[in-house]
Amino acid sequence: MYSFKDDYSEGAHYKILEALVSTNLVQEDGYSMDSHCKRAIELLKEATDDYSIDVHFISGGTQTNLLTISSCLRPHEACISAKTGHIATHEAGAIEATGHKIITIENSQGKLSPDSIQHVLKKYSFEYAVKPRVVYISNPTELGTIYTKEELKTLYKFCKSNGLLLYLDGARLSSALVVPEAHLSLKDINKYTDAFFFGGTKNGALLGEALIFSNDDFKLDFRYMLKQKGAMLAKGRILGIQFETLLEENLYLDIAKHGRNLAQKVQSNLKAIGFKLLVESPTNQIFPIFSNNMIENLRKDFAFHTWSFIDQENSCIRLVFSWATPIEKVDEFLNRVNQLKEKGL
Amino acid sequence: MYSFKDDYSEGAHYKILEALVSTNLVQEDGYSMDSHCKRAIELLKEATDDYSIDVHFISGGTQTNLLTISSCLRPHEACISAKTGHIATHEAGAIEATGHKIITIENSQGKLSPDSIQHVLKKYSFEYAVKPRVVYISNPTELGTIYTKEELKTLYKFCKSNGLLLYLDGARLSSALVVPEAHLSLKDINKYTDAFFFGGTKNGALLGEALIFSNDDFKLDFRYMLKQKGAMLAKGRILGIQFETLLEENLYLDIAKHGRNLAQKVQSNLKAIGFKLLVESPTNQIFPIFSNNMIENLRKDFAFHTWSFIDQENSCIRLVFSWATPIEKVDEFLNRVNQLKEKGL
Amino acid sequence: MYSFKDDYSEGAHYKILEALVSTNLVQEDGYSMDSHCKRAIELLKEATDDYSIDVHFISGGTQTNLLTISSCLRPHEACISAKTGHIATHEAGAIEATGHKIITIENSQGKLSPDSIQHVLKKYSFEYAVKPRVVYISNPTELGTIYTKEELKTLYKFCKSNGLLLYLDGARLSSALVVPEAHLSLKDINKYTDAFFFGGTKNGALLGEALIFSNDDFKLDFRYMLKQKGAMLAKGRILGIQFETLLEENLYLDIAKHGRNLAQKVQSNLKAIGFKLLVESPTNQIFPIFSNNMIENLRKDFAFHTWSFIDQENSCIRLVFSWATPIEKVDEFLNRVNQLKEKGL
Amino acid sequence: MYSFKDDYSEGAHYKILEALVSTNLVQEDGYSMDSHCKRAIELLKEATDDYSIDVHFISGGTQTNLLTISSCLRPHEACISAKTGHIATHEAGAIEATGHKIITIENSQGKLSPDSIQHVLKKYSFEYAVKPRVVYISNPTELGTIYTKEELKTLYKFCKSNGLLLYLDGARLSSALVVPEAHLSLKDINKYTDAFFFGGTKNGALLGEALIFSNDDFKLDFRYMLKQKGAMLAKGRILGIQFETLLEENLYLDIAKHGRNLAQKVQSNLKAIGFKLLVESPTNQIFPIFSNNMIENLRKDFAFHTWSFIDQENSCIRLVFSWATPIEKVDEFLNRVNQLKEKGL
The missing domain is CATH 3.40.640.10 (Type I PLP-dependent aspartate aminotransferase-like (Major domain))
Structure with missing residues (x-):
């Protein structure tokens, strides 16, 4: 997890x-x-x-x-x-x-x-x-x-x-x-x-x-x-x-760049494959909108906060990235989203 | 210092x-x-x-x-x-x-x-x-x-x-x-x-x-x-x-004992050679009374707070000891007091 | 006034x-x-x-x-x-x-x-x-x-x-x-x-x-x-x-009735002659909506607070009635409104 | 009372x-x-x-x-x-x-x-x-x-x-x-x-x-x-x-003079007959010291606050005088004190 x-x-x-x-x-x-x-x-x-x-x-x-x-x-x-x-x-x-x-x-x-x-x-x-x-x-x-x-x-x-x-x-x-x-x-x-x-x-x-x-x-x-x-x-x-x-x-800028870059990578990837965002964020926090099914599945491997109710079937989640986030975890997350999307979630 | x-x-x-x-x-x-x-x-x-x-x-x-x-x-x-x-x-x-x-x-x-x-x-x-x-x-x-x-x-x-x-x-x-x-x-x-x-x-x-x-x-x-x-x-x-x-x-007791023991060592030594105390303290802070001359001289090698006015010629100082106090510094301090006392301060 | x-x-x-x-x-x-x-x-x-x-x-x-x-x-x-x-x-x-x-x-x-x-x-x-x-x-x-x-x-x-x-x-x-x-x-x-x-x-x-x-x-x-x-x-x-x-x-009820009754008299009269209200109030404060022209003219004889903006030409005013309000003043007010209305204000 | x-x-x-x-x-x-x-x-x-x-x-x-x-x-x-x-x-x-x-x-x-x-x-x-x-x-x-x-x-x-x-x-x-x-x-x-x-x-x-x-x-x-x-x-x-x-x-000065004058009258009378005061007050509040016996007896006709403990047998009371204090009440009070004093209280 x-x-x-x-x-x-x-x-x-x-x-x-x-x-x-x-x-x-x-x-x-x-x-x-x-x-x-x-x-x-x-x-x-x-x-x-x-x-x-x-x-x-x-x-x-x-x-x-x-x-x-x-x-x-x-x-x-x-x-x-x-x-x-x-x-x-x-x-x-x-x-x-x-x-x-x-x-x-x-x-x-x-x-x-x-x-x-x-x-x-x-x-x-x-x-x-x-x-x-x-x-x-x-x-x-x-x-x-x-x-x-x-x-x-x-x-x-x-x-x-x-x-x-x-x-x-x-x-x-x-x-x-x-x-x-x-x-x-x-x-x-x-x-x-x-x-x-x-x-x-x-x-x-x-x-x-x-x-x-x-x-x-x-x-x-x-x-x-x-x-x-x-x-x-x-x-x-x-x-x-x-x-x-x-x-x-x-050092503060180097640290911040790492987290921000990972966040932007995830955000642009999610947009590219069709996901909507609550807001377009240029920083280290992003707010993608997923189906509740998708969210439930992602929670098996990843922890994150649900941010807000969108409609009966969709919610916005918050993902935060920092100096300590390993790039492999970001890739794992994106892969998992892709897999789940292919399954129709 | x-x-x-x-x-x-x-x-x-x-x-x-x-x-x-x-x-x-x-x-x-x-x-x-x-x-x-x-x-x-x-x-x-x-x-x-x-x-x-x-x-x-x-x-x-x-x-x-x-x-x-x-x-x-x-x-x-x-x-x-x-x-x-x-x-x-x-x-x-x-x-x-x-x-x-x-x-x-x-x-x-x-x-x-x-x-x-x-x-x-x-x-x-x-x-x-x-x-x-x-x-x-x-x-x-x-x-x-x-x-x-x-x-x-x-x-x-x-x-x-x-x-x-x-x-x-x-x-x-x-x-x-x-x-x-x-x-x-x-x-x-x-x-x-x-x-x-x-x-x-x-x-x-x-x-x-x-x-x-x-x-x-x-x-x-x-x-x-x-x-x-x-x-x-x-x-x-x-x-x-x-x-x-x-x-x-x-660990908390071991740490506390070190500081307390050093404080008590200094306090009992000072009493033994005739110095008065503001209060008799059983813990890691002590309050000896020294002449202002003595205090001025001690400040050349040691830092400490003056605690209170006693009379025109004497003041009470506070000495605090902790887990980090080296025993050598305690000995140096006592030696210096003895030297100064012998000089009539 | x-x-x-x-x-x-x-x-x-x-x-x-x-x-x-x-x-x-x-x-x-x-x-x-x-x-x-x-x-x-x-x-x-x-x-x-x-x-x-x-x-x-x-x-x-x-x-x-x-x-x-x-x-x-x-x-x-x-x-x-x-x-x-x-x-x-x-x-x-x-x-x-x-x-x-x-x-x-x-x-x-x-x-x-x-x-x-x-x-x-x-x-x-x-x-x-x-x-x-x-x-x-x-x-x-x-x-x-x-x-x-x-x-x-x-x-x-x-x-x-x-x-x-x-x-x-x-x-x-x-x-x-x-x-x-x-x-x-x-x-x-x-x-x-x-x-x-x-x-x-x-x-x-x-x-x-x-x-x-x-x-x-x-x-x-x-x-x-x-x-x-x-x-x-x-x-x-x-x-x-x-x-x-x-x-x-x-006595508190007698006092309150006087003010409330006068307020209701004015409110119902104003409604009867076509004025709108911000809210229908059953108590001693009422909130009629008048044209700004009407309000300006009424101010020559009566003092009251403007309550809220309605649109470019109309505002809501507040009228308050109490134990001390003379019934004649209420009648004067209603007469004045009628006069002004007849003049097309 | x-x-x-x-x-x-x-x-x-x-x-x-x-x-x-x-x-x-x-x-x-x-x-x-x-x-x-x-x-x-x-x-x-x-x-x-x-x-x-x-x-x-x-x-x-x-x-x-x-x-x-x-x-x-x-x-x-x-x-x-x-x-x-x-x-x-x-x-x-x-x-x-x-x-x-x-x-x-x-x-x-x-x-x-x-x-x-x-x-x-x-x-x-x-x-x-x-x-x-x-x-x-x-x-x-x-x-x-x-x-x-x-x-x-x-x-x-x-x-x-x-x-x-x-x-x-x-x-x-x-x-x-x-x-x-x-x-x-x-x-x-x-x-x-x-x-x-x-x-x-x-x-x-x-x-x-x-x-x-x-x-x-x-x-x-x-x-x-x-x-x-x-x-x-x-x-x-x-x-x-x-x-x-x-x-x-x-008017504020006239009002204040009345109370202050009565207070001073009582205070000087009490002093003249030998009573002590907690403080010498030049204003409309006075603080005489009476025996507890005297105080107990005075309370039958007059209300006042006990101000402070003096010793086992005596207390200080506070007397306050105002625009509304009738001169007769002041005289009654002084008379009563004199009577009690003559009785040895």
Whole structure:
């Protein structure tokens, strides 16, 4: 049984493990004041070409989201998100638990447009409602789709013209950075957001996200908030070491390419033999639509999540590919689909 | 320069690193539903001899504290803590940020007694005040002192008679378990508390605390709260693997003994040559009082925290010892103290 | 200029003022421990025929809603509301500010059905989402529509079968109680809810809502929460006196009938002469659709809120009638509409 | 039985009732947008001689405190208060429920000094602790003592030099304003605070406090927060009418003088005949120490609160005097004390 459930089924990329082992007995200061965190911050400054950013390393995405959003809002301020946004659907009310409403926007591709936000601003413009302040997007989105450089720039400019902060959830950011037609780099992401996080957990790290603030509004006293929400690891070194490794020689891009390439291979093969997709995804997650019979048969050899109901006979599944996915498993999967298709499933 | 600042200056015990490496490419389910977490839970059930406990693995102590305390309180309920308690002094208002007051109690050894709690209950007994509900203790305390089995039992019985929940912060719990005169085991800790956590970070793990609920009041839906506070790691396996390793063949006790023994050696040597202590600590942290001159000289070779002001000429410092402390460094430290003392410092 | 903007443009019904004046210099205990609050509670027990209810008097509806909902939820639990519900649209994020998500349901008449709630329960049934616990309804709804006795009973039974608490916002409850075809009394409202409030502010009082708990889950320690949210008035007597007056000889029904009858007179007249309605309202608020020209002209003599956009040439307005609305003003309004209609507006 | 329990045992000063009655049927806009609130705001601008203040009317003190303090703090920021401060002892954890710690300071007269605050600033100066931001004082204090103009000025300057906001709880402010040796006016109070509230409930109103912001940091969007916490009354007019009446021709001072004069009469008489006081109070609350026998006998004719334990045979009681206290009751009380004293009690 091989699993395509997600990109966190294995441990860490071997270079990360090596770095953890080789530095293990060197004494370092705690709470991310160690030399590795410092080095990783330097590497992020180089990669973004922005030497005024603040960087914090946090163990996971939900914590990063709730910390960032709650740190910059006054009690009556709210966050705008796509209805499919991770904060709106998969974080157990984490944002509301910090006291803030999420205003959700219907959408088809997991993405927000200036028009849709403009509509919200018009509706939420009186003092008996909450006041929108942060726009949350994820790139890639929860549907594997992406904002290109041009789209991100447009959205950012719209936010700046409307007193909004743009925050980007980059749990799988590297997977967007390796999409050639997106024309995105860490420099662009940093330039066209007020804050974003660069995900480690889903790109080869044991755990960890690097949160980057370019807008000064986020910077003051943020370490107090890290501490308050229990997000400051005593051995902060383990986050520093991992990001240092991911950023050295652009390992993060190599890792992301592997998973993305396999996903694209499967997606294009499935399309070629006639399968439909829920969305066309350019990243490492794909959403093919199969008959329920096909799905039942595939489950004998492969694990994956059913994503959504299509009709009585068909469902959409999600397949995720990572640095750890062996190419042989991908071939096995495609062969199995072909076999089953030939049998009329 | 060698640091006695804390017990989290190095990475992980070698057996933990080995376990992480050897399991690295095996696919596991995420969010602590993996085989290692399951195995670690079994080992904790055996160690506590309580097969009805619920166990959750969390990355750090502050998060564990805020989750446990906030999960069981209604809006008007409060937590009682020693004034020196970690939640009252070093967690940046984490408990208050969840909406609850901490009622602090003055004390000299970092410990709470039934009498002192009784006094609080009497004072907080009307509806314009908050209502005490959880008693928070740490064992060892922030001063290295401990509650013995008998003391813990007495406190627990008092809490049960007064409608209070007893929660024990065990960030350095193993260090108390290896104090012979404490007569404490994981079984006792579990028996005489409603909830406690068994610390990994400060006893050889890269990160992680194991939170154990014996009282059913804590159990229902706790995973929702883990998710909501961003405490559920995608690769929960890394916590499972570490606790599995610590618990197998009682590695946690071996690790704790090493640090504790070195601390006791230094403490008894310092006493023998005439130095005073802030408190007599039976665990892996000690609090000797030195002249400021002595301290200044020691800092040339050793790093440590100044703990408190004693008088114009003397201060208390904190020295912490762990699994990673080499015996040679301990000897070097004692030699240096002796040399300086002979010079009249 | 006469205003149909709302049912709180004037002070209090004259009997309430008389009662405030006549009792003014009698000393009473503070914080709703006075004889008037006690008497009002007795009258509510009689009216509901339920002698085990708990009653609390609170100054306004938003505070009553946030107190009731937050008092019974654990951190991960959520509230279900119609998308048009007051808590979801007009309370500036009051529920979220207590840490809880509102799950909203699309609807056309401002009402929830068991089917629509069932759909939510199915969707929110895993531990990365919030857990629905309270169902919030308003009766009359924000659109003036009502739940009849039969509908309320069905909804309540559904909630009981699904582990949900049913809470009814009765800001204008009396206005529903005087709709003959609703077959509703305070006894029914109490029987088919877990908690509800009986509104004073919008039915002749200066301020005040009476919150009634039949379900024991809400009762324990609620006064602590009143105090904590600043909802306990020092001179609680002024709430007691008003509810005592409203309940004596069913004054609340007489007051409500006056406003409701005028609203129905206007609504039926407008229908008779060909105007459409956004919804058919049986209560004291009505929602006629007029041409923008008509609206502009009416504004010369009358004040009212525009409720919603209909099309380029027409809008829906809201007209509200109360105990204080003089019948002559209603006639003037209808005459003016007729005149304008004859002019072709 | 006559009660000296508090200054809110009766309804309202007759001029306030008259104003409520005479304006009752005039239509006004809701939510404090009415003509009376506007007029009251103008009168407060005149009284403070500060035409840039923002004013909000709120039903009670606890709500005013929690709103003001929570509106200006970021998540990690805290409030400093005397240990006897109302927010620290009598508001059921209201501030903590908004997520913020109260740092309390020991004191003897209910007052804070720059020195005591300086000590807190030194202690709370690292990122694992909360960050002090607001200083809360009450004037008069909970012990009836006051800050004079000079003391307030000194405290305010200290706060300004240390990045702190000074907020004054004026639940009984008028009672301080009529102490001749305090040299205080509304103008001074406004000048030497960032925010304060001018209490109505305890000075002749049915309910209501006027919250005044001179510092711009508090002003933006405060009405959103009023709405969110349920503090915006639909019939805001009833607060406006009352403050308009209190401020016209300085009625607030006349009311306060009556209560304060009676209190001072009793206090000086008791001292003259040999009774001790817990504190010497210059305002409308006094704290004499009587034998328990004396107290028991006085309770046959008078109601009052026991304030604190003195020794096995004596206790301190609190006596409160208001606009509504008849001079005859004061004389009766003094006579009774004299009689009991002559009997040797």
